[in-house]
Amino acid sequence: MPELAIESIGLRKRYRFWWSGREVLAVDGVSLQVERGTTYGLLGPNGAGKTTFVKMILSAVHPTEGEALLFGRNAAEAEARRRIGYLPENHRFPTYFTGRGMLDFYGALSGMDAVTRQRRIPELLELVGLADWGTVRLGKYSKGMLQRVGLAQALMHEPELLILDEPTDGVDPVGRRHIREVLHSLEEKGVTVFVNSHLLAEVEMFCREVAILHKGKVVLQGKVKELTAGKGYKLKVPAALSEKLREDLAARASSIVQRDGVLDLQFPGRTEVNEAIDLLRAERLEIEALTPTTSTLEDVFIQTVHG
Amino acid sequence: MGNYTLIATAAIIYDTFREAFARKIFWGLFGLSTAMILFFLFIMKIDIVEGALATISLFGKTADREVDLDRLVKQVQAGIATFLYTWGMFLAVFASAGLIPSVLEPGRIELLLSKPVSRVHLLLGRFLGNLLVVTLNIAYLVTGIWLILGVKTNIWTADFLVAIVTTVFLFAVLLAVVIFIGVTLESTALAVMIPVGLMLISPILAQHKLMVRLLDSEWSRQLWKGLYQALPKVYDIGKMTLDYVMDRQVESWTPVWTSAGFGVVVLAASIYVFQKRDF
Numbered sequence: 001m002p003e004l005a006i007e008s009i010g011l012r013k014r015y016r017f018w019w020s021g022r023e024v025l026a027v028d029g030v031s032l033q034v035e036r037g038t039t040y041g042l043l044g045p046n047g048a049g050k051t052t053f054v055k056m057i058l059s060a061v062h063p064t065e066g067e068a069l070l071f072g073r074n075a076a077e078a079e080a081r082r083r084i085g086y087l088p089e090n091h092r093f094p095t096y097f098t099g100r101g102m103l104d105f106y107g108a109l110s111g112m113d114a115v116t117r118q119r120r121i122p123e124l125l126e127l128v129g130l131a132d133w134g135t136v137r138l139g140k141y142s143k144g145m146l147q148r149v150g151l152a153q154a155l156m157h158e159p160e161l162l163i164l165d166e167p168t169d170g171v172d173p174v175g176r177r178h179i180r181e182v183l184h185s186l187e188e189k190g191v192t193v194f195v196n197s198h199l200l201a202e203v204e205m206f207c208r209e210v211a212i213l214h215k216g217k218v219v220l221q222g223k224v225k226e227l228t229a230g231k232g233y234k235l236k237v238p239a240a241l242s243e244k245l246r247e248d249l250a251a252r253a254s255s256i257v258q259r260d261g262v263l264d265l266q267f268p269g270r271t272e273v274n275e276a277i278d279l280l281r282a283e284r285l286e287i288e289a290l291t292p293t294t295s296t297l298e299d300v301f302i303q304t305v306h307g
Numbered sequence: 308m309g310n311y312t313l314i315a316t317a318a319i320i321y322d323t324f325r326e327a328f329a330r331k332i333f334w335g336l337f338g339l340s341t342a343m344i345l346f347f348l349f350i351m352k353i354d355i356v357e358g359a360l361a362t363i364s365l366f367g368k369t370a371d372r373e374v375d376l377d378r379l380v381k382q383v384q385a386g387i388a389t390f391l392y393t394w395g396m397f398l399a400v401f402a403s404a405g406l407i408p409s410v411l412e413p414g415r416i417e418l419l420l421s422k423p424v425s426r427v428h429l430l431l432g433r434f435l436g437n438l439l440v441v442t443l444n445i446a447y448l449v450t451g452i453w454l455i456l457g458v459k460t461n462i463w464t465a466d467f468l469v470a471i472v473t474t475v476f477l478f479a480v481l482l483a484v485v486i487f488i489g490v491t492l493e494s495t496a497l498a499v500m501i502p503v504g505l506m507l508i509s510p511i512l513a514q515h516k517l518m519v520r521l522l523d524s525e526w527s528r529q530l531w532k533g534l535y536q537a538l539p540k541v542y543d544i545g546k547m548t549l550d551y552v553m554d555r556q557v558e559s560w561t562p563v564w565t566s567a568g569f570g571v572v573v574l575a576a577s578i579y580v581f582q583k584r585d586f
Binding site: 015055058059060061062078079080081082084086088089090091092093094095096097101105106108109110111112113153163 | 310321325328417420423586
């Protein structure tokens with residue numbers, strides 16, 4: 001069995017509000033396995049329990065039940081966290097630090113010696129495109145720059161597991177691409193990347209596996225390719241069809257869109273599209289294009305969360 | 308203590324210093340200390356006549372009669388020790404109150420907790436850093452004045468330096484309260500009010516021998532005694548410092564042990580709460 005970077009076993013978190021007697025079940029028995037070296041996305045609507053789950057993995061929140069393991073060690077042990085780098089959502093880095101000072105501080109907290117820290121800092125500032133900003137106080141940084149220096153912070157001690165909470169939040173499209181490139185280069189080096197995000201397109205582009213959390217439970221998990229593959233076919237034909245043929249095609253298609261004298265017909269499966277082709281060829285009509293289509297992660301997400 | 312632990316401890320202390328600098332806390336205390344040192348350096352002039360006798364001048368006015376120099380120095384030192392112990396302590400508590408809630412801010416604490424550092428380590432590192440900021444200022448002020456008085460009078464009595472130890476000690480006890488309020492309520496205002504309240508109530512509770520005679524019910528006498536025993540004895544330790552500086556007999560060291568016990572219990576409670584909390 002491959003080594004697991006993250007393993008949660010029946011992780012549950014119930015918040016009790018003693019003044020009102022109310023209880024909220026934020027995470028309800030989540031069991032996840034994230035293999036070492038993979039890129040994993042945790043998805044879910046607001047309030048699904050994603051952040052609470054990540055905080056339990058990091059031991060910032062104590063589970064009510066269950067256990068979180070990092071590389072096989074209980075996440076509550078400080079030593080288990082030595083191999084991870086983390087970028088929180090809505091981070092608040094101390095603004096009295098410069099970029100260099102901040103990296104130095106968090107590097108030291110990770111147990112790095114001064115010589116290694118001084119070697120790593122310029123490398124990382126260069127990597128995230130902030131080489132000229134190292135001596136500037138964080139108070140002067142834009143949101144996107146803070147996000148990038150935050151990523152550098154997470155990479156300071158060359159972690160084997162990177163946990164990122166909304167890593168491209170507030171970053172412009174160029175910056176997003178840059179962050180994706182950095183993450184891809186880490187993936188190539190065998191670093192496990194765990195992303196918590198609501199940006200489905202970003203996750204689809206970057207992650208190999210995903211889990212969707214809804215109302216505190218895992219409602220779907222699997223490889224992105226498998227979840228989005230084999231969902232149908234698109235057929236392009238001239239719009240000038242007889243009424244009868246149009247009705248026959250509509251009976252088999254899941255959607256029909258007409259534009260610029262062309263009909264775009266979407267079919268749910270191979271049988272339906274072959275029947276449609278037979279009907280068209282029987283009328284000696286030409287087919288302009290036939291393409292297999294996959295559903296986007298967004299389609300999968302919407303279908304999973306909203307039925 | 309492993310190498311990792313030492314590096315991380317130094318980083319936490321350094322961070323506390325950086326924050327104290329950024330909040331102008333360090334410079335505020337340092338500025339006040341420097342102002343006091345300059346006051347003694349330039350304003351107070353002491354002219355020694357035949358060794359033990361002297362005249363003293365303040366703001367250019369000279370005392371009418373000659374004074375006993377040794378006694379004068381002791382009185383000045385006692386005055387400074389008292390000032391430092393009361394107002395200095397208040398300022399130090401006021402300056403330190405925000406340093407714990409700031410660390411617990413969402414977005415900052417999660418990142419700290421994600422590092423391979425235990426919660427106990429984080430909290431004690433912050434405690435130590437805060438204590439060092441105040442200790443450096445107190446040591447600077449007391450040593451500075453001690454040197455100036457020594458040079459001006461050639462009287463080098465080390466008793467005055469005990470004010471560094473007692474003031475830092477009591478500050479450590481009150482800092483434990485600041486930290487407890489910080490981790491439980493995350494309120495800077497309460498983190499000032501409660502330690503200052505303990506400072507203000509201490510001279511009243513210290514009158515327990517008199518109050519035991521005046522109170523008419525047994526439970527109220529026991530309550531008074533209990534509060535006196537349990538809470539830090541700010542007044543008693545201040546009086547001990549004064550007695551020590553003035554070469555008087557220190558009646559009892561018990562207030563030191565009971566106050567230390569209070570500090571340890573409160574700090575342990577802070578660690579317990581911090582360990583159990585979700586962030």
